Amino acid sequence: MEGERRASIVIGLSMKHHRMQLPREVIVGSGTIEQVAEISRRLGFTKSALIIAGSKTNDIAGKTVKDLLEDENMEVNTHLVETATAKEVMAVEERIKSVKPQIVFGVGGGTKIDVAKCSSAHQDIPFISVPTTASHDGIASPLSSIKGFEKPYSVMAQAPLAIIADTNIIMQAPWNFALSGCGDVVAKITAVKDWELAHEDQKEYYGGYAASLALMSAKLVMENAELIKPDCEEGLRVLLEALISCGVSMSIAGSSRPCSGSEHMFGHALDMLKPNCSMHGARCGVGTIMMAYLHKTSWDRIRDTLEKLEAPASARELDVENEDVVRALEMATTIRPERYTILNKQNLTLESCEKLAKITQVIR
Numbered sequence: 001m002e003g004e005r006r007a008s009i010v011i012g013l014s015m016k017h018h019r020m021q022l023p024r025e026v027i028v029g030s031g032t033i034e035q036v037a038e039i040s041r042r043l044g045f046t047k048s049a050l051i052i053a054g055s056k057t058n059d060i061a062g063k064t065v066k067d068l069l070e071d072e073n074m075e076v077n078t079h080l081v082e083t084a085t086a087k088e089v090m091a092v093e094e095r096i097k098s099v100k101p102q103i104v105f106g107v108g109g110g111t112k113i114d115v116a117k118c119s120s121a122h123q124d125i126p127f128i129s130v131p132t133t134a135s136h137d138g139i140a141s142p143l144s145s146i147k148g149f150e151k152p153y154s155v156m157a158q159a160p161l162a163i164i165a166d167t168n169i170i171m172q173a174p175w176n177f178a179l180s181g182c183g184d185v186v187a188k189i190t191a192v193k194d195w196e197l198a199h200e201d202q203k204e205y206y207g208g209y210a211a212s213l214a215l216m217s218a219k220l221v222m223e224n225a226e227l228i229k230p231d232c233e234e235g236l237r238v239l240l241e242a243l244i245s246c247g248v249s250m251s252i253a254g255s256s257r258p259c260s261g262s263e264h265m266f267g268h269a270l271d272m273l274k275p276n277c278s279m280h281g282a283r284c285g286v287g288t289i290m291m292a293y294l295h296k297t298s299w300d301r302i303r304d305t306l307e308k309l310e311a312p313a314s315a316r317e318l319d320v321e322n323e324d325v326v327r328a329l330e331m332a333t334t335i336r337p338e339r340y341t342i343l344n345k346q347n348l349t350l351e352s353c354e355k356l357a358k359i360t361q362v363i364r
């Protein structure tokens, strides 16, 4: 059974079982894509594979993956996708049913990996993540974000069986992708604060190990901000390892709790008001500044770090109007009512939202 190869830990927690589905191989570094066939063989996949990629990411990395696997006499099919929609997921599921691959590879940035993760999970086929950007923690998480499945946020799918992150490939992506990744990692500061709050106020399950892992990732990126710059492989590795650790922290928690709190709700609200105005992590990074203020934690340090990284820290840098930020703040509480955060304790009016955005200099 393919499923049995995956590292899976079940721990008895007071009342119910807690299942952690973790990646088995994580390979980060320069030229790691060359190891794709070897990793596949090691995991027991020697016959067939299906590659999910976008037209661009297929040229950047998908074709290389195909060639390397075919060199080992594997039967490899490629399915190109453009967007992360329910329709695309269903089309990939049909393709999985017809070609019956042993393993699915998701090659690309956010959307391609999301589609590969979600469709393979539905069809009970393991998947390997081959990110071509470092733009968010979905490259390693068990959750996928698909438009058309009702929820504007990520839902459980499956953890990648392996993650092959080739820094040579990821360095070729435009730099704003990495800056989005930085925002998504910094966001863990307020996400963990919100989780602690939910534990205190609502007696929600809280996993200290998952929370520490997410928080440590944020600290590492903050401390190494000067290393994270274009053409610096060392800095990119710090960011990639942080994003992967965040993904693993969600696998350990069994939900997105350690990585997604009020700052993500702001980000999702802004995306609903101004679709695709800016990247996911960039929006969440700006949300983190404001939510950190509400949590009475060092919001200015977060803003300074984002500025040092040259990542967006204001409405203007997110390419939206001041009013959009204020409205997104007001809307944030309604995005995910079941997820208790600092916003539940605030009762923010439009006026206080504006004040919050002004104090934190998100709107100037």
Ligand SMILES: [Zn+2]
Pocket: 136, 137, 184, 259, 260, 264, 280, 281, 284
């Ligand atoms: Zn995120």
